[in-house]
Amino acid sequence: ALLLGCGSPPLTNADGLLVLTDETPTGLDYDGPSAAIPQSQTGIVNLMEPLIDYAPGAVNDSGVRIPDFTRFEGRLAERWDFDAARGVLRLHLRRDAVSCAGNPLTAADVVYTFARAKSVSGAAPIGWFLANAGGVADFDGDVFTDPAARTLGDEVRAIDRHTVEIRQGQPNPLLLPVLTTFGLLIFDSVEMRARATEDDPWSHDYANNAAPPSFGPYCVERWVRSSELVLRANPHYYRGAAPIARIVIKRVPQSANRYMIMRMRQAHVAERLTPREVAAIEDVDGLAVRSVQGNESLFLHMNFATPPFDDPLVRRAIAAAIPTRQIIRNGYFGAAVPWTGVAPSSYPGAASGAVTTDDPARAAALLAQAGYPGGRGLERYPDAFRLAYVAEREAVLGPIAASLQTALRRLGVPATLDPIPSAQFGDRQLVKKDLPFALNDQEKPVVVDAGYAAQLFFVSASAGGVNNMVNYANPALDALWARARGETDRVRRTALIQDIQRLASADVAWAPIVEYRTHWVGDAQVQGWSWRPDNALRFYDLRFAP
Amino acid sequence: MIARLVLRRIAIGAMQMAALAALVFFVIRLMPADPAARFVGLGASPEAYAAARATLGLDKPLLAQFADFLGFGAARGLIDGDLGRSWVSGESVAREIAAALPITLELVACGVALAVLAAFPIALLSARRPGGGADRAVLIYGLFAGSQPEFVWALGLVFVFFAQLGLAPGPLGRLSPFAEPPEPVTGFMTIDTLLAGRFEAFSDAVAHLALPAATLAIVLSGPIIKMLRDSLGRALKSDHVLFARASGLSENRVSAIALKSALAPTLALIGILFGFMLGGAVLVESVFALGGLGQYAVRSVLAFDYPAIQGVVLTIAAVSLLVYLITDAAQALIDPRVAT
Amino acid sequence: MIAKPGRRDGLFADPLFIAGAALAALAALSAAFGHWLTPFSPDEVTDIVSEPPPPIADWPNLFVAALGGEGVHWFGTDAAGFDVFARTLAAARTDLLIAVAAAAISAAIGAPLGVIAGAVRTPATEALARASDVLQSFPVFITAMVLVALAGRSWASIVLAMTLLYAPIFLRLTRAEALAVSARGYVEAARIAGVPGWRIALQHVAPNALGPALSQLSVTIGFAILLTAGLSFVGAGVRPPTPEWGLMIAQGAGQIVLGDWWPALFPGAAITLTVFGFAAMGQSLEARYGR
């Protein structure tokens, strides 16, 4: 009777938008310990505002607007002009932006933001890293060794109350792109200073655990870690208050439960359903699947530092054994396309490579050629063939890993599966770089540029390949990047970057498998979907269809 | 004399906690984790790495770290009730636990309460005619109820009562998503809603608690019924119950006498189950997205969040010891022989 | 309560025990010979995912086909394309291996220590008892997770974790019984006769104090299976795709809402019957040898 009394209350749009996700933000400071976690970024990007952003582009067939990566438009900066000679970007800030705390935007806020980034006082120096990637002057490695180098000089300075200049060290075409990313969003310096304390001058505690004060479309109304995040529209938002005044992001760990709740029409949006569940939603009326061929991909990484993967023949053999078709059919239910490149094919400058998969015969031949006929001899490397993947993604990656394992076993490769917690996976991939053999579907370069991607993953660590998880080192490639980095001519740069990619895939630095579609399942009434490279929904764009 | 019992138990408990604290601290540090690595994350230069180790105090010798953890170091520590900061969220562990603990306590308390309420009539039924049909049925049920992982029940109940029948609210936590949670006073959703005088919210909270609590109740009722049945059977065979009959007391009175003497051992079991469920409810919590202590523990372990793990283990141990203390005291109240 | 000896024969008069033993035996058999019953390997995917089990009506001819060496997905296939029948049978091996090993080792460590701690009261043995209390006040599930995280996700480390958790239970149980037995007249008689302490512990105390441990053993096996399953559910158990009931349920549970009941149902039934079997045996043993 009790249950009958208050079972499923009807969902009304009046209350706002209910979003189901597998994990609510663990921290909201982009220099904090958990900024790398995608769900944390969802919180950050909806609460904070960038200086500039990509201009909206076309709407794809499933109703999702894709940015036009060739054009930028103003956000907190309404205009900007770039003095190529001096490498100085002058930003004219808008006068009508007001933060959640009610403070108007000033140049001081921008200066504060960069100063904070350069202080590398946070758990993870994302801001510094992106500024560095964008070539901002004096944002270099010294900050870690030399405390003096952590204070902001004149590379970022206020000209007047609403004008700032950012100076580049050397030419670098990535400056505008990095300004769009979640790692350089602008803080409300007044509020931040108000929250500063003795041992926390940059207010990391407040930003990370309460809310990052900024000029974004939403403000934090309530946040219970690992349970829910409730956003309320920022009434002063300079683009006009958000159409949907309230966003409730609920944590529902099991994707099956998210699926069930959507089916029962008890929520508006569900993130990160398994491909199978998405496929099953397709034909439920009242619900719509929104998807985009964005920048998410699945690839197999084999660590050059771990024999036998130092042998290109072995790498090629393993790649050839990958059952890509089966993976697309049984793992992604068709919602993915084969991937041959090493950078998201949607990114400017992306090139397709020539790694062949789905060819067991060739794989066997290559193995034999490498001296392991029928896999004999490989049993000497049991640890090398422990196929790691993020345990939390078991629902999606489990089946894929299983069919890959089966395929390899058929070749005589002693593959075993090793799902490890994402935290640990992160440690080993990013820092220790000691994962020998892993399935990875988490890498989506946040700066929309094949070059940036190439640098991130394939340039040798010493030369700035911070996420070179396979310890791939190729002097030729490094040289190419050194040239491309400073190259300002679009065409020539693109040529260089495509060479980089060809090198990487020729060496099978990665064995790319598929690019899979990024999905949201939404109530049909929810309109205005848009995609960004960080794959976090922009709630400001959403509205309920009348 | 109950006071003496309580004091003695508190003393012992304190010593156990001390031992636990040390054990937990050092065992955890054997974990193959590199927390500093996570802190520096992307773009880690060796220097950043070193810096992170320093922030985490990992550069100090282990014993120094232990001293800090206990609070004998510069910073506040265990003895000040400070459990340090989570390495995942950067939030104070004590605060995070304070938020999660009531959720689990509420769940487990309701689950145990339901189980006990169900167990008594059933056990009585079986004890009335030992060896009878009812008795056998109860025995079988008692053995069966505990024979599945609780998440099987949880998922089953959700599937039936939410997905199929639409009777129960979705597994969306403790309140309907848009309901305004009350000012946290006790942290118990049901109580807080009442304190706030919001009865619709109260019934909402109850409805959300119903399935998870039922899940625990089903699983726990097994052992409780079994224990109650056994000790009730023993009591009904005992001389003093026979003597009560012989002196012409009514059947109800006799049952009451028997029940009372069956209560003491059952109480002990309930205490143990309660303690076990504090950590064991995690399976149910995660199915119903309650975000309780168990889920917090799982998250912390998977992320090798040392301070959080220490905090959780110590908290749960402390609470269980407290619960044991309470049940023992209750036992002593019922049975004068225990107290002495 | 003191163990009544020489009533083992009585056990097989007890329907509860027989039923329990039968179920346990069934699990043991499928662990040992399960792989003979199907051509499919429990750890190689087929190309067909989420195929429902054949309708009962077709079973007769399918049976014929199967005898003809043709592969039949009796229980259908799961989302990864594994044959559920093959895995359900193979999982018995994993689960029983872990559970029986954990319970047996715990008993082998805990019970003797318990006898010693109960038979000879020295500061050392008292300390031992206290230490086991401390171990027992650990939250079982979380500790298991930590230990597994420590030693890696393998059946061995799960067994290790469980041993740490269950051995103290045996120790406490046996110690209490041993204390009672040591106060018995026949132990005293032996003392006067000058029988050495170790010999008394071995010949008198141990045999009479191990009764409860016996019933506890059976119960513990059940617990261990459930704990293994629980660990798998939160992703701290054996590595997929190791066939393991809990893992199969955890993976299959997500499919139920999609209408695929079979990947979770069959392992669910298997685990229920097995645990019930051991619990029933435990109950019946407890009735005889006390607790």
Added chain:
Amino acid sequence: MAAEAALRAARLTVIAGDAKIVDAASFALSPGEIVGLVGPSGSGKSVLALALLGLVRPGLRIADGAVTVGGVDLLAASPAAQRALRGKQIALIMQNARAALDPLARIGAQIVRVMAAHDVGDAADRRERAIALLAGVGINDPERRLDAYPHELSGGMAQRAVIAIALASDPLVLIADEPATGLDVTVRAQFLDALWRSARARGVSVLLASQEPGVLANYCDRIISIEAGRITQDEPVRSYFARRAPHAQATAPAQRAPATADAPLIAARGVSKAFGSARARVPAVADADLDLFPGDSVGLIGESGSGKSTLGRILVGLLAPDAGDVRIDGVTLTKSNDATRRRLRGRVQLVQQDPLDSFDPRWTLGDSIVEPIAAHERMTRSQRRARALALLDRVGLPHALCDAYPRDAPPGQLQRAAVARALSTSPRFIVLDEVTALLTPDVRRALVASLARVRDEDGATLLFISHDLESVRGLCARVAVMYLGRIVESGPAAAIFADPRHPYTQALLAAELGEDVDNRRIDRPQPHDLAGDGPVRQAAAPGCALAPRCSYVEARCRTDAPPLRDLGAGRSSRCWRAEALHTLRTS
């Protein structure tokens, strides 16, 4: 007379499965009559007693018969009606008083709830009535006892409380199932007196199940004998004893006078032993001196808790004394009783009270019996078996027992097997701790006889701890009496029995229930009984420990404690007025 029978049982039959536990029992109790129900253990007394109230334990069933109480057939009546009769018309006193009391309820509450069930009086004055009842059954300061929990009562008090409950709603018929077993002789006598008086006073008819001839002779008007569930005899008490007179004197009193001349085999000097924590210290044995000579047999008597067992265990080296020293057969007991035991190994032995408890249930009796030897010599199976059979012969037990398990042997045989085990090492010294307590009288006599033989044939020295004066008389040459851990009197058995020189000994003897129907205790005046139930330990009170209970007490007794004084003729007593006692008694 048949008409106004208070209780009439007709063809009462109780079955377990198809075995008849009580077989067509028919008899009647006329008002105010006290009838004994006698029969060997397991003959069905308890089952019958319960069946008379229409109750059985699980596994049993009343198959047939009628029980008429107050003109109503209880068995035919409705459950409600039965309840009304139980406690109101016919009440039960159970065999094991401690178990019969609800451990979780205060005595008062237990009495009052029975009153309430039969709405005796009104709620207000029930407490008063309860107090009166407790006083009536001879419990001192009843107000306080009313609020006591059962575990806080002594055995005697528990027994009395049970009677109080049984009498709570003045029943007309009282069924008393071995009400006095497990009580101290002194307490038991007083308790039965109380029962007898309240029965007589209220004109209640009593069915008194007992195996104790003494009890039957002293308190019963009629005796019903039951064997294997069948009533075999129903006769006046005199004719009953007339029939069984012959083997009343089974064992001849010990002739051997101890050879006190040569050096004592056991010499205990100033032995003391205390138990418990510093706070609650129990001086179990205090400053005890005792000599035993080769071939000696000493009876150690005294009420429960007086320290007999403790002293016995000290003498065999199972316990190390706190103070004083003990030399056994030349060996001085050391503090480490392990070491002692190793040196004494086999030369001393102990036989305990509960025979079932003293054999390992998993061992055959044969193996248990030879264990003491096997522990030190390597022997083959056959050798062991041979030794076991020889030992069984010594105590006159059938060879069949060799391969039997303890649970298969009756208590009497087990106890003898225990003696056999003790003899296995042909010890110089055997302590027998209440070995007869759990045995029926005739079995008891048989055991005593075989003990006498052991002593006489291979000159073992015996310390015979017992409550049972008859056995002591039958076996022991000398007697030592203990009270609250002190030896208060010792000397030749005959002399002490004839003329006790300590008030406590005297009370002990007076409390013995003889089998003489013509000299019943209740007909004698009992001026010298001790007050209260059992010993009262006052912490460090000066003066004689017995003073609070003694009827000869004088000023000196309260101020300074008497020493154990030699009275000549091998006698000694711990009483200031030892010499005077004789005259005091007779005057």
